[in-house]
Amino acid sequence: MSKITVTDLNGKPREIEAEVGLSLMEVIRDNDFDDLAAICGGCCSCCTCHVFVDENWADKLPPREEDEESLLEDSDHYDAALSRLSCQVEFDDSMDGLKVTIAPEG
Ligand code: FES
Secondary structure: OEEEEEEOOOOOEEEEEEOOOOEHHHHHHOOOOOOOOOOOOOOOOOOOOEEEEOOOOHHHOOOOOHHHHHHHHOOOOOOOOOEEEHHHOEOOHHHOOOEEEEOOOO
16 A cells, blocks of 8 residues: 655644545545545535645646646645645555645635
């Protein structure tokens, strides 16, 4: 089983197991991170699953689609290099060791 490290809004990192085929949002949500609301359930319409990808990983993930990009650009915390909607990233084995930080809402 692959592992990822998720840092919560208090800056506390935790390593969790990640199942291939789930979205990154589902992996994080299923591990009880309350900081990730994901209120639209993965429909790419809320931006409450926003995470910052570790800079060493940003180029290794599949690129953002247009919908994801435009939602993120509206966020107060948008980072052009590191922001992702975690519901739009499907986890696979190539992401073993990935590090992400949950972004503040807004
Ligand atoms: S869960 Fe709503 S955009 Fe990702």
